[in-house]
Amino acid sequence: NAGVTQTPKFRILKIGQSMTLQCAQDMNHNYMYWYRQDPGMGLKLIYYSVGAGITDKGEVPNGYNVSRSTTEDFPLRLELAAPSQTSVYFCASSFRQGGDNYGYTFGSGTRLTVV
Amino acid sequence: GDSVTQMEGPVTLSEEAFLTINCTYTATGYPSLFWYVQYPGEGLQLLLKATKADDKGSNKGFEATYRKETTSFHLEKGSVQVSDSAVYFCALKGGSYIPTFGRGTSLIVHP
Numbered sequence: 001n002a003g004v005t006q007t008p009k010f011r012i013l014k015i016g017q018s019m020t021l022q023c024a025q026d027m028n029h030n031y032m033y034w035y036r037q038d039p040g041m042g043l044k045l046i047y048y049s050v051g052a053g054i055t056d057k058g059e060v061p062n063g064y065n066v067s068r069s070t071t072e073d074f075p076l077r078l079e080l081a082a083p084s085q086t087s088v089y090f091c092a093s094s095f096r097q098g099g100d101n102y103g104y105t106f107g108s109g110t111r112l113t114v115v
Numbered sequence: 116g117d118s119v120t121q122m123e124g125p126v127t128l129s130e131e132a133f134l135t136i137n138c139t140y141t142a143t144g145y146p147s148l149f150w151y152v153q154y155p156g157e158g159l160q161l162l163l164k165a166t167k168a169d170d171k172g173s174n175k176g177f178e179a180t181y182r183k184e185t186t187s188f189h190l191e192k193g194s195v196q197v198s199d200s201a202v203y204f205c206a207l208k209g210g211s212y213i214p215t216f217g218r219g220t221s222l223i224v225h226p
């Protein structure tokens with residue numbers, strides 16, 4: 001029962017490089033989310049998906065892209081990394097609409113530094 | 116739109132002290148309310164929830180009551196432990212797909 005698995009846990013990128021943050025869940029959740037958390041700040045939603053093949057922008061989508069080809073996987077792509085993207089990234093999933101009764105299951109995060 | 120306001124941290128307490136972390140919200144309709152906890156180096160974990168007015172959520176000695184008249188969902192614990200040191204997030208789920216999180220309150224418990 002793995003829950004939400006994120007890889008890698010840590011990564012250092014140079015400015016202008018690209019990378020993909022992986023997220024997989026094994027709970028058959030239909031809703032998946034990507035958040036970023038900056039020091040001392042709350043969570044900001046980057047993108048979300050309500051099911052395979054369907055994605056939508058959140059509060060801070062610029063500089064990121066996502067895809068959802070399967071129910072299980074929801075990778076986040078960073079193109080042309082910038083120092084402003086230095087953050088901790090969390091993937092989350094939920095069952096049905098926004099997880100009314102079950103809450104959200106979060107991964108353990110990816111700490112990204114862009115230098 | 117929906118919003119959640121939490122008290123500023125850090126909250127610093129001695130072991131066995133009483134804890135209150137205030138949370139108020141603004142939302143249309145009847146949102147579900149949640150408290151999440153984030154231990155150092157980890158993701159957020161659901162701590163407790165309440166889905167309608169006057170419901171009390173509880174878990175691991177923590178409690179919070181959904182007060183619609185004061186639009187509040189304050190987190191309380193009668194006797195904190197060092198292991199409770201973490202960041203606590205209040206959140207609501209209204210009519211959209213997306214939950215709204217507060218900015219988090221850091222709790223530091225000293226032996």
